[in-house]
Amino acid sequence: MDEHRLDGNAAAGVLAEIFTFEITTARAACAHCGATGPLGSSMAYVSEIGTVVRCAACDSVLIRVVRQDDGPQRYWLDLKGVEYLQLRERL
Amino acid sequence: MAGVPHKLAWRIGEVVETSPDTPRTKSLFVEVPGWEGHRAGQHVDVRLTAEDGYQAQRSYSIASAPENGRVELLVERLDDGEVSPYLTDEIRVGDGLELRGPIGGWFAWEAREGGPLLLVAGGSGIAPLMAMIRHRKAVGNDTPARLLYSSRSYEEIIFREELESLAAEDSSLEIIHTLTRSAPPGWKGYDRRIDAEMLAEIAPATEEGPLAFVCGPTPLVETVATALVGLGHEPTRVKTERFGPTGG
Numbered sequence: 001m002d003e004h005r006l007d008g009n010a011a012a013g014v015l016a017e018i019f020t021f022e023i024t025t026a027r028a029a030c031a032h033c034g035a036t037g038p039l040g041s042s043m044a045y046v047s048e049i050g051t052v053v054r055c056a057a058c059d060s061v062l063i064r065v066v067r068q069d070d071g072p073q074r075y076w077l078d079l080k081g082v083e084y085l086q087l088r089e090r091l
Numbered sequence: 092m093a094g095v096p097h098k099l100a101w102r103i104g105e106v107v108e109t110s111p112d113t114p115r116t117k118s119l120f121v122e123v124p125g126w127e128g129h130r131a132g133q134h135v136d137v138r139l140t141a142e143d144g145y146q147a148q149r150s151y152s153i154a155s156a157p158e159n160g161r162v163e164l165l166v167e168r169l170d171d172g173e174v175s176p177y178l179t180d181e182i183r184v185g186d187g188l189e190l191r192g193p194i195g196g197w198f199a200w201e202a203r204e205g206g207p208l209l210l211v212a213g214g215s216g217i218a219p220l221m222a223m224i225r226h227r228k229a230v231g232n233d234t235p236a237r238l239l240y241s242s243r244s245y246e247e248i249i250f251r252e253e254l255e256s257l258a259a260e261d262s263s264l265e266i267i268h269t270l271t272r273s274a275p276p277g278w279k280g281y282d283r284r285i286d287a288e289m290l291a292e293i294a295p296a297t298e299e300g301p302l303a304f305v306c307g308p309t310p311l312v313e314t315v316a317t318a319l320v321g322l323g324h325e326p327t328r329v330k331t332e333r334f335g336p337t338g339g
Contacts, residue, residue: 005309006333009195010150013136016099016194024197040197041330 004046011044011051014065018075021087029083032060039063055081099194101138103187107161112249116215117179118154121162121188128157131222132199132304132332135162135192139174147173152218152306152332153193154250156225165249167215198304198332202232206302207295210238211285211315213307217249219332220304224264228257237265239293241285241311243272267293285311287318297323306332 004010008024015023024040035057042062045052050066064078079085104123111117134152155163168179182188200208200223208227210220217240227236242248248268258266269281269289281289295301303324305315312333319329 004334007198007331009134009198009332012194013099013148013150013191022196024195037327038197040195041327 006044006046008039008042008044008053010046011039011053011063011065014051014067015039015063017067018065018077019087021089023087025088027086027088028062029085030055030058030060030062031081031083033058034083050076099191101189101191103189104162106182106184106186106188108184109182112165113247115247116165116167116249119164119166119178119182119188120155121164121190122160123162123190126160126162127193129153129162129193129222130196130199130201131157131226132219133193133195133222134219135164135190135194137164137174137178138189138191139177140189149174150194150334152222154218154221154225156222156229158226158229165215165218165221198306198330200226200302200304202227202230202234204302206234206236207299208234208236209294209301209303209319210236211240211290211303211305211307212238213241213285213311214243214247215249216305216307216311216332216334219306221250223304224254224257227264228261233261233263235263235295237267237293237295239267239269239285239289241269241271241307244270245273245275245278285315287321290315290318291322294319294322294324297325300325300328303329304332305329307334309333 012024025038027036028039029036042056043054053063055062060081062081066076068074104121106119107122108120134150136150138148140146151164153162154165166175166178169175212220254266258264271284274282305312312331316329316331320326
């Protein structure tokens with residue numbers, strides 16, 4: 001299974017299926033180390049199974065998202081690595 | 092699109108032109124009905140569906156300026172790729188192409204954000220930076236911009252002629268090439284992989300607070316980002332877009 005270490009940008013597509021706000025500029029606070037920053041500056045690990053977004057500062061898991069495509073589309077979204085997520089309207 | 096969140100939907104664009112850039116890359120020009128425009132640096136997801144329903148999806152940066160109505164996708168052919176050989180070899184003008192976007196607001200630049208800009212690209216990583224350079228020209232912006240572009244050889248410099256003419260007519264745009272595998276006789280430019288020493292020579296002074304965009308293969312991006320921060324550049328002003336070694 002190939003897994004690629006990419007930027008938070010690479011998680012933007014699947015997260016945009018869930019969030020209506022722009023996600024790469026949304027600020028996430030890491031529940032582990034407290035660092036905050038735009039999700040676009042975090043690291044994303046993308047594979048056929050799903051996408052894992054990790055904190056750029058401490059490498060802890062921020063977000064895991066898995067999509068199940070057989071039958072009606074379902075998403076598992078694990079946000080427990082995120083203390084909070086600040087979503088902003090783009091002006 | 093300002094202010095109004097919208098759900099990202101798949102839609103079908105039409106390939107209206109294709110143009111080879113180098114032996115291994117091709118530009119696809121796509122017209123997308125209802126395209127709301129993009130910001131320079133954003134990407135789209137492209138999805139191919141086989142007859143048996145199998146789907147493969149990849150992300151491609153948009154190389155065209157927002158001011159251009161057509162979406163230009165730069166595709167590098169990866170021999171063992173699931174998607175890129177179809178896009179470089181098979182797809183024809185008039186074919187539909189399923190995509191969604193634009194995606195990503197982080198690795199994006201608008202002229203009003205200013206600079207100075209330091210753009211660093213490796214290979215087809217030039218695509219989103221080309222969108223920025225073209226956007227800058229399209230709106231008549233003179234933010235000082237420097238592009239450091241790493242290619243394997245002179246023949247593999249993507250958008251070479253356009254870059255030359257853009258730099259020739261714009262004294263605030265500087266383009267510096269480095270060739271990592273072979274250089275033509277008499278080549279006076281850099282001929283090695285990008286390293287900290289090269290960046291120290293090329294990057295604007297840290298006091299100028301340059302805004303850096305780095306796009307290319309993961310090792311290049313990590314080398315450049317680490318070196319820039321090591322040289323004292325503000326980490327939040329070094330924006331990166333990695334693409335993996337495979338996956339095309």
